[in-house]
Every structure is written in C-alpha cells, then in structure tokens.
Amino acid sequence: MAALDRVKVLVLGDSGVGKSSLVHLLCQNQVLGNPSWTVGCSVDIRIHDYKEGTPEEKTYYIELWDVGGSVDSASSVKSTRAVFYNLLNGIILVHDLTNKKSSQNLYRWSLEALNRDVAPTGVLVTNGDYDREQFADNQIPLLVIGTKLDQIPEAKRNEVLTRTAFLAEDFNAEEINLDCTNPRYLAAGSSNAVKLSRFFDKVIEKKYFLRDGNQVCDF
Amino acid sequence: MSFLIDSSIMVTSQVLFFGFGWLFFMRKLFKDYEVRQYVVQVIFSVTFAFSCTMFELIIFEILGVLNSSSRYFHWKLNLCVILLILVFMVPFYIGYFVVSNIRLLHRQKLLFACVLWLTFMYFFWKLGDPFPILSPKHGILSIEQLISRVGVIGVTLMALLSGFGAVNCPYTYMSYFLRNVTDADILALERRLLQTMDMIVSKKKRIAVAHRTMFQRGEVHNKPTGFWGMIKSVTTSVSGSENLSLIQQEVDALEELSRQLFLETADLHATKERIEYSKTFQGKYFNFLGYFFSIYCVWKIFM
Numbered sequence: 001m002a003a004l005d006r007v008k009v010l011v012l013g014d015s016g017v018g019k020s021s022l023v024h025l026l027c028q029n030q031v032l033g034n035p036s037w038t039v040g041c042s043v044d045i046r047i048h049d050y051k052e053g054t055p056e057e058k059t060y061y062i063e064l065w066d067v068g069g070s071v072d073s074a075s076s077v078k079s080t081r082a083v084f085y086n087l088l089n090g091i092i093l094v095h096d097l098t099n100k101k102s103s104q105n106l107y108r109w110s111l112e113a114l115n116r117d118v119a120p121t122g123v124l125v126t127n128g129d130y131d132r133e134q135f136a137d138n139q140i141p142l143l144v145i146g147t148k149l150d151q152i153p154e155a156k157r158n159e160v161l162t163r164t165a166f167l168a169e170d171f172n173a174e175e176i177n178l179d180c181t182n183p184r185y186l187a188a189g190s191s192n193a194v195k196l197s198r199f200f201d202k203v204i205e206k207k208y209f210l211r212d213g214n215q216v217c218d219f
Numbered sequence: 220m221s222f223l224i225d226s227s228i229m230v231t232s233q234v235l236f237f238g239f240g241w242l243f244f245m246r247k248l249f250k251d252y253e254v255r256q257y258v259v260q261v262i263f264s265v266t267f268a269f270s271c272t273m274f275e276l277i278i279f280e281i282l283g284v285l286n287s288s289s290r291y292f293h294w295k296l297n298l299c300v301i302l303l304i305l306v307f308m309v310p311f312y313i314g315y316f317v318v319s320n321i322r323l324l325h326r327q328k329l330l331f332a333c334v335l336w337l338t339f340m341y342f343f344w345k346l347g348d349p350f351p352i353l354s355p356k357h358g359i360l361s362i363e364q365l366i367s368r369v370g371v372i373g374v375t376l377m378a379l380l381s382g383f384g385a386v387n388c389p390y391t392y393m394s395y396f397l398r399n400v401t402d403a404d405i406l407a408l409e410r411r412l413l414q415t416m417d418m419i420v421s422k423k424k425r426i427a428v429a430h431r432t433m434f435q436r437g438e439v440h441n442k443p444t445g446f447w448g449m450i451k452s453v454t455t456s457v458s459g460s461e462n463l464s465l466i467q468q469e470v471d472a473l474e475e476l477s478r479q480l481f482l483e484t485a486d487l488h489a490t491k492e493r494i495e496y497s498k499t500f501q502g503k504y505f506n507f508l509g510y511f512f513s514i515y516c517v518w519k520i521f522m
Binding site: 079098100 | 253412419426428474477478481485489
C-alpha cells in the first residue's frame with residue numbers, strides 16, 4: 001500500500017476563507033474543531049480511487065498542500081511560498097462567498113502559482129495583469145470552491161451564485177459551493193462529491209496518462 | 220458676514236478630510252475585506268475629519284487666518300464633538316461589536332455593550348487620580364476633566380511610539396545590523412524545508428492508509444468508551460492504534476519544525492532584500508541618517 005502513486009494539489013486562497021477547514025473535511029471526513037492561522041504550509045493526504053466502480057479502478061494518494069498567507073504579503077514571504085509551488089498537478093482555488101474581494105484576489109493567486117511553474121524554456125508572460133488566454137491553454141486543472149455558504153441569507157443567494165458561476169467560467173473550471181462546518185455538502189453521491197471526484201480524476205489523468213508528447217510532469 | 224465665510228471654509232475643509240478618510244479606509248485598511256457595517260467606516264472618517272480640522276485650526280491660529288471669534292467658536296465646537304466621539308461613541312461601538320462576535324452574549328448585545336462601556340468609563344475616570352486635575356476653579360463635571368484625561372492617554376501613546384520609532388529606525392536601516400546572507404544559505408534552508416514536508420507527507424500517508432484499512436475492516440471507533448470499554452481494552456489491544464498515536468506525535472513535531480523553518484526562510488529572504496535595498500541610493504541615504512541620528516542622540520544624552 002505504501003507504493004501507491006501520488007499527485008500534488010495546491011489549495012490557495014486569501015487568509016481566513018476556510019482552506020484549513022476544507023482540507024480537514026476532505027481528508028479526515030470530519031469538521032475541524034479549532035481552526036487557527038496556517039503558518040507556512042500544511043499538508044494532508046486523501047486516498048482517492050481513480051475511476052471508481054470500473055475495472056480500471058486504481059488507488060492514488062492525493063497530497064493537498066494548504067499554503068497560508070495573503071496576496072499582498074511582503075515579497076520575501078512570496079519568494080518563500082514559491083518553494084511549495086514546484087511540480088504541482090492541480091490547484092484548488094478557495095474563496096469566501098460572503099467576501100467579494102476574496103474571489104477577486106483569486107486571479108492573482110492563480111497567476112502567482114502558475115507563473116512559478118512555467119517550464120524553464122517557456123516564455124514568461126508576466127506583467128501581473130489578468131490575462132484570459134493564460135487560462136485557456138493552461139495544462140493544470142483548476143477547481144473553484146466557495147465557502148461559508150450557510151452565512152448567506154436566502155434572498156441574496158441567487159445573486160452570489162451567478163457571480164461565482166462567472167468566476168468559475170473565467171478559470172475554465174468547475175465550481176463547488178459549500179459550508180466547511182457541515183459534512184453533508186460532500187456526502188457520497190451528492191453532485192458536489194461527483195464534481196470533486198471528477199476533478200481528482202482529471203488531475204491524475206493529466207499526470208499519468210498524457211496523450212501528447214509533453215514530458216514535463218511524468219515521473 | 221465674515222463668520223459665514225469662515226464657517227463655509229471650515230465646513231469645506233471638513234468635508235474634504237471626511238472624503239479622504241473614507242477613501243483611505245476603503246483602499247488601504249479594508250482592501251481585502253468587505254465592509255459589512257458602514258457605521259464603522261463613518262465613525263472612522265468623522266474622527267479623522269475632526270482631528271484634521273483641529274490641527275488646521277491651530278495652524279490658522281498661528282498664521283492669523285480667519286476672524287478670531289469665528290475661530291474660537293469653531294474650536295469649541297470641534298473640541299466638544301471630538302470629546303463626544305472619543306469618550307462616548309467609539310468605546311461604546313467597540314464594546315458593541317466585540318459582544319456581537321461572542322456567541323454566548325449575542326442575545327442581549329445592547330445590555331452587555333453598556334456594561335462594557337461603564338467599565339471603560341470607570342477606568343477612564345480612575346486614570347486621573349495620580350494627576351492634579353481636580354482644582355477649585357472648575358467643578359468635577361467640567362470639560363477640563365475629560366480633556367486632561369484624554370491628554371494623559373495621548374501623550375503616553377506618543378511617547379511610546381516615539382521611543383519605538385527611535386530604536387526601530389536605526390535597526391531597520393543601518394547596515395551595521397545586517398547579517399551576510401548568501402544564496403547558498405537560502406537554498407540549503409529551502410531544501411531542509413522541503414525534506415521536512417516530504418517526511419510529513421510520508422508519515423501522513425501511513426496514517427491515512429491505516430485509517431482506511433481499519434475503516435474497511437469495520438472498526439470505526441478505537442477509543443475505549445465508558446468503564447467496561449476500558450476493561451475490555453486491557454485484554455484486547457488494538458495493535459494499530461498505539462502505533463498511530465506515536466506516528467501522530469511525530470507528525471505534530473515535524474509540523475512545528477516545518478513552521479519554524481518556513482519563518483527562518485522568510486527571514487533570510489527579507490534580509491537578502493534589505494541588503495539589496497541598502498545598496499541603492501535611498502538605502503545609503505537612510506543608512507547615513509541612521510548613523511547620524513544615533514550618534515546625535517547619544518551625544519544629547521550625555522551632554
């Protein structure tokens with residue numbers, strides 16, 4: 001069992017949106033009782049069955065790297081964080097549904113992670129601004145998760161959900177909206193669980209079953 | 220007539236300051252957060268506006284701008300409003316918002332907010348005991364009481380800030396305090412950090428696999444519950460669980476280590492940037508100022 005293959009997924013987002021609670025929920029299937037600030041990076045493991053229910057079912061380790069901090073940190077903290085962005089296979093972008101600015105900062109988060117991971121021979125396209133084309137041919141799968149769904153009153157829910165749908169479209173990614181203190185949102189068989197499973201399958205496929213000749217991340 | 224002109228000038232400048240405070244709040248302080256209670260932003264901007272107006276009035280007094288009686292009127296008005304805000308509104312709202320965040324006291328927010336405010340007033344009043352504020356010229360419930368206490372707090376804060384600034388500024392800018400950091404140091408520390416993360420990952424994998432096999436075998440609870448559970452666990456030892464708690468302790472220790480390594484690496488990066496900054500023109504200027512002021516302060520102390 002120790003010889004399972006592994007896959008690395010980053011969990012990015014502003015301070016306080018609920019990344020640690022989310023990672024704890026995904027990996028331990030329990031709600032995190034005492035959330036506290038994440039200093040540096042905290043990793044957790046989820047065992048995922050690729051193509052569950054089919055004859056090709058295989059088990060993989062998914063490492064969820066939860067990186068703490070904010071987009072406006074000092075550049076020394078940003079350079080230190082960049083050490084964790086090596087060899088990543090997928091990104092989960094987390095934002096707070098009650099705080100519009102955390103979803104706006106997601107663009108900058110994804111640029112920070114993706115630009116770090118450009119292959120050494122690639123051309124650096126960084127002028128710091130959001131560029132939609134960068135996400136169109138992006139090889140790394142993204143998933144957008146909105147937290148604190150329970151804190152939005154029913155009346156405003158539609159408007160918030162339309163806004164996040166646009167956000168997910170910009171990233172060319174699926175989106176899940178949930179509340180990290182309630183495991184029922186990720187119950188087996190629910191649409192959220194299916195989307196999550198599909199995302200992890202996509203990440204594993206991109207790493208281990210590449211069709212084109214791209215040799216960057218196959219090991 | 221001149222009173223009207225002067226008042227309009229004062230009101231215009233107050234509105235300008237209010238707008239500036241509003242923008243500052245929105246752009247700098249709450250850059251990454253959404254404002255849920257606009258009361259906070261309004262109080263901040265109002266306090267800022269009136270403080271700046273007081274400063275402006277002092278400048279006008281020195282320069283002799285505006286009519287003397289209208290200046291006096293605006294000064295008294297300003298003073299009253301600022302004291303009202305500082306002593307009554309701001310502490311009350313701080314107490315109110317603190318109480319609304321604590322779930323236990325959520326029901327009777329106003330009551331507890333008033334209790335907190337009364338506690339604040341008690342300590343505020345007690346603050347004036349060591350000082351000779353009470354004098355027969357003005358009674359006990361006069362404006363002088365409030366102003367003197369606010370003055371005491373203000374002067375203490377300014378002294379603390381100046382002291383901190385005087386020590387922090389040379390330490391930050393003078394190159395005498397900069398350690399030499401090379402790229403090799405940073406790379407070595409980063410490698411250690413990544414190695415620690417790898418060790419954490421491998422240990423967590425073992426824990427996850429053990430949990431999964433236990434779950435598949437149907438043993439969900441491995442903690443003894445109740446008195447008979449404890450007796451039972453003496454005879455039938457679950458072999459995996461002791462191992463697991465040992466690994467969990469190792470993981471906790473490694474996570475603490477990884478946090479320390481991360482902070483050290485960030486520190487090294489910051490020092491490297493400071494070294495680069497000190498080589499620029501601005502850096503050299505501040506370095507020179509640091510030396511100059513340190514020597515000047517020492518000279519002033521002893522002469």
